[in-house]
Amino acid sequence: GESVGLHLPTLSVQEGDNSIINCAYSNSASDYFIWYKQESGKGPQFIIDIRSNMDKRQGQRVTVLLNKTVKHLSLQIAATQPGDSAVYFCAENRPSGSARQLTFGSGTQLTVLP
Amino acid sequence: GAGVSQSPSNKVTEKGKDVELRCDPISGHTALYWYRQRLGQGLEFLIYFQGNSAPDKSGLPSDRFSAERTGESVSTLTIQRTQQEDSAVYLCASTRQVNTEAFFGQGTRLTVV
Numbered sequence: 001g002e003s004v005g006l007h008l009p010t011l012s013v014q015e016g017d018n019s020i021i022n023c024a025y026s027n028s029a030s031d032y033f034i035w036y037k038q039e040s041g042k043g044p045q046f047i048i049d050i051r052s053n054m055d056k057r058q059g060q061r062v063t064v065l066l067n068k069t070v071k072h073l074s075l076q077i078a079a080t081q082p083g084d085s086a087v088y089f090c091a092e093n094r095p096s097g098s099a100r101q102l103t104f105g106s107g108t109q110l111t112v113l114p
Numbered sequence: 115g116a117g118v119s120q121s122p123s124n125k126v127t128e129k130g131k132d133v134e135l136r137c138d139p140i141s142g143h144t145a146l147y148w149y150r151q152r153l154g155q156g157l158e159f160l161i162y163f164q165g166n167s168a169p170d171k172s173g174l175p176s177d178r179f180s181a182e183r184t185g186e187s188v189s190t191l192t193i194q195r196t197q198q199e200d201s202a203v204y205l206c207a208s209t210r211q212v213n214t215e216a217f218f219g220q221g222t223r224l225t226v227v
Contacts, residue, residue, distance in 0.1 A: 032213040043118075043205055043218035044157070051213070089156060093213055096162075096170045100212050102147055106156035 010109045019077040021108045023090035028071060032093035035064060035075045037086045038107070044089060047075070077110075085112045116140075118219035120206050126225045127196055135191045135222045139208030146189050147216065148181060149205045157205065163189060196226045 013019045025033065031052040036044035050057045050064045050073075057064050063076040073090050087107040094101045119138040127133050139146050145164055149157040159173040163183040174180070178196075183189040193200055203223050207216040 034215065036218075043220045044207075046215045046217070049215060091157075091216075096172070100145075101159055101162060101170050101172075102207070102209075102216055103159055104149070104157040 010111065012111045012113055013080050014113050015082060016079055019075075019080045019084070019110060021075045021077075021088050021110065023073045023075075023105050023108075025071050025073060025090065025092040025105070026103070027092060027094045028068070030092035030094045033064070033066060033073055034091045034093075034102075035062075035073075036089045036091060036104075037084075038089065039086045047088075080110075080112050082112045082114070085110055118206055118208055118217050120204075120219035120222050122222060123220060124223045124225075126227060129198060129226055130195055132192065132194045133196055133224065135193075135204050135224070137189045137191070137206030137208075137219060139187065139189070139206070140210075140217055141187075143208035143210050143217075144186065145209040145212065145216075146183060147207045147209075148189070148191050149207070150175075151203045151205055151221070153202075160191070160204075193224075196224075198226045200224060201226045 034049040035047040037047050038044040048059045048062050048064050050066050055066050061078045065074045087109050089104045089107045091102050091104045094103050121136045147162050148160040151157050161168055161181045162170045165186050166183045178194045181191045203221040205221045207218045209216045
């Protein structure tokens, strides 16, 4: 299954299935994107990043896809495990004058069902 | 230090009091960010430091909020005359340079009663 949008939706998947979490970003000038995982009561943890000169990057069990044409980012988690249950946030490094503003989407709650 | 450290981890304060939240970034990280996270919601950008300068203060919700950074290290976020709507987790993150991974602290949970 997959979820779309910047509001906090909930995505439930069966253990062992693949998960796809989607994110729409706002600024076409953003040049760096990160996915974070946040478990209850903890700060966000880095999962994977991608620069705007790439359209795909793979990590261990995770893949990030970037579609600059439609300003869309997705996170694919292979063989989802119970430990993957968390809120997932995408973040874009958005130019702000001479600075950069690391801006987050609202997140997606992923629940892995046994 | 080994990671981003925030203190206190929890703070309960009475409405109208001032509070000061502290962030110790990873040594050598030039950029520092403050975010606010209300329960069940995303991360709301507050302010960003590059060195000791804050090029982007656009996210500060009101003039009751201020922040400073000294020695290109520790940062404090001050909330004056706290209101109940200020209750949230305040997260700090630091990055070595622009367009690199941001490391987060565990946050300060602020409750205004």
